Amino acid sequence: MIANEIPAIANSLWSASANPTPPCPPLEGEAETEVAIVGGGFTGLSAALHLAEVGIAATVLEAETPGWGASGRNGGQVNPGLKEDPDTVETRFGAEMGGRMVRMSGEAADLVFSLIERHGIDCAAARTGWVQPAHDARAMETARTRVGQWARRGAAVRLLTASETADILGTEGYLGAMLDERGGNLHPLNYALGLAWAAQRAGAVLHGASRVTGLKREGERHVLHTARGRLAARRVLLCTNGYTDGLAPPMARTIVPVRSVQVATAPLGDNVRRSILPGGHAASDSRRLLLYFRLDPQGRFVMGGRGAYDTAGTEHQMARLRQVSRELYPQLGDAEWTHAWGGYVAITADHYPHLDAIRPGIMAALGYNGRGVAMATAMGRVLAEWAAGRPEAELDFPVTPPRPIPFHFLRRPAVAATVALHRLRDRIGI
Ligand SMILES: Cc1cc2nc3c(=O)[nH]c(=O)nc-3n(C[C@H](O)[C@H](O)[C@H](O)COP(=O)(O)OP(=O)(O)OC[C@H]3O[C@@H](n4cnc5c(N)ncnc54)[C@H](O)[C@@H]3O)c2cc1C
Numbered sequence: 001m002i003a004n005e006i007p008a009i010a011n012s013l014w015s016a017s018a019n020p021t022p023p024c025p026p027l028e029g030e031a032e033t034e035v036a037i038v039g040g041g042f043t044g045l046s047a048a049l050h051l052a053e054v055g056i057a058a059t060v061l062e063a064e065t066p067g068w069g070a071s072g073r074n075g076g077q078v079n080p081g082l083k084e085d086p087d088t089v090e091t092r093f094g095a096e097m098g099g100r101m102v103r104m105s106g107e108a109a110d111l112v113f114s115l116i117e118r119h120g121i122d123c124a125a126a127r128t129g130w131v132q133p134a135h136d137a138r139a140m141e142t143a144r145t146r147v148g149q150w151a152r153r154g155a156a157v158r159l160l161t162a163s164e165t166a167d168i169l170g171t172e173g174y175l176g177a178m179l180d181e182r183g184g185n186l187h188p189l190n191y192a193l194g195l196a197w198a199a200q201r202a203g204a205v206l207h208g209a210s211r212v213t214g215l216k217r218e219g220e221r222h223v224l225h226t227a228r229g230r231l232a233a234r235r236v237l238l239c240t241n242g243y244t245d246g247l248a249p250p251m252a253r254t255i256v257p258v259r260s261v262q263v264a265t266a267p268l269g270d271n272v273r274r275s276i277l278p279g280g281h282a283a284s285d286s287r288r289l290l291l292y293f294r295l296d297p298q299g300r301f302v303m304g305g306r307g308a309y310d311t312a313g314t315e316h317q318m319a320r321l322r323q324v325s326r327e328l329y330p331q332l333g334d335a336e337w338t339h340a341w342g343g344y345v346a347i348t349a350d351h352y353p354h355l356d357a358i359r360p361g362i363m364a365a366l367g368y369n370g371r372g373v374a375m376a377t378a379m380g381r382v383l384a385e386w387a388a389g390r391p392e393a394e395l396d397f398p399v400t401p402p403r404p405i406p407f408h409f410l411r412r413p414a415v416a417a418t419v420a421l422h423r424l425r426d427r428i429g430i
Helices: 042-053 086-093 095-106 108-118 137-152 162-169 188-202 270-275 311-328 373-387 408-428
Strands: 029-038 058-061 130-134 157-160 176-180 205-207 214-218 221-225 229-238 256-265 282-284 292-295 301-306 337-347 354-359 362-366
Touching: 029 042, 029 221, 029 373, 042 058, 042 188, 042 373, 058 229, 086 095, 086 137, 095 108, 095 373, 108 188, 108 373, 130 137, 130 162, 137 157, 137 176, 157 162, 162 176, 188 205, 188 373, 229 373, 256 311, 301 311, 311 337, 354 373, 362 373
Parallel strands: 029 058, 029 229, 058 205, 130 282, 229 362
Antiparallel strands: 130 176, 157 176, 214 221, 221 229, 256 301, 256 337, 282 292, 292 301, 354 362
């Protein structure tokens, strides 16, 4: 169970199979550091590790425990690239910056798997490839374009026919797919915990149960307040993504937190297991309300999709995911469903992650739009480079002012309306 979480989304498979958490006592009394990091998910832990590795003192303040947020709850699918295709990114941001963003996001999975190897992180990492199956003709055209653009840039990406897709997925529901061999899957909580151990070994300081409730400038330093301590730092990195609170306005208004949920079966029998994703691929499909699915190393089937803000709606979505799973894979039949959990992803208005200069000396990275295993790890490294003094113009992502989303107070009804519209469009194929 996820500690300090509401029961409807707390029964996590990853928490039930987690490695030990490194010791991270709460911050007590007065402390100093070079770089203070708020939030102990992939973004904050990657930043801490990369800073510690170059000898810069970094302290992580996490409200709960490392990996407590989305990083410890997600599908564990390592998906390279941004949501937008490479040509679109380069058109919008220009050949120079856009090219850097494409390269950095395309190589983000390399970073994840190389960190795992370098630090011996025990997280069942498998670089088996990521499949994006197309559910209709329009999605197939998008897959063709996407594959063409990545292939022109030398990436290990190819288009699959309907029958190749059926072989890889073990279901015939799709017209074809993009296969991205750069991707794969892992145990997300154990990856986060492994980053935490590695950061600590490299010299970073980690404090759990240390929610930052105040952030003030005092002379040359920023002072972060928790219930029982104060931390002074030269620079501050805000890494709170879908869990962003009112600490540093207007940060919370630059994203919309949206709940995503997953359900998982007990380990399947050998015959059924061999018939589903036999090559161990991770899949996330092309629907507007996308389905993402995989097996875990014990042969449990794990299916994820959009949740709801309230408990009844969330439970309804979980039941729907079990039903959709049985439609895709009738052989799941009466498999026992043992886990159901969820967490918040951070959606941005333009569907890009943001690297936001909140105030002088305070930088935030957030808004991975549900695709942060690879990107949050990579953005953590960008934050570390900034905190170590690299000029903003040389970073791999553009630094922007925070851009609050207009009518943000209407976000919940707006999300509900958008979900209903997406569901209808997925159903009738427009
Ligand atoms: C159910 C689900 C499935 C997903 N599936 C995938 C997937 O398969 N592939 C993929 O690439 N991405 C996926 N994602 C998205 C991915 O998990 C996130 O993009 C990524 O984990 C973001 O990492 P982060 O470190 O920025 O934020 P988080 O991991 O959310 O960490 C933020 C942390 O900040 C802490 N915090 C907040 N406020 C404060 C404060 N004031 N003081 C101290 N600490 C604070 C929180 O406690 C939290 O631990 C999924 C997300 C969810 C929820």
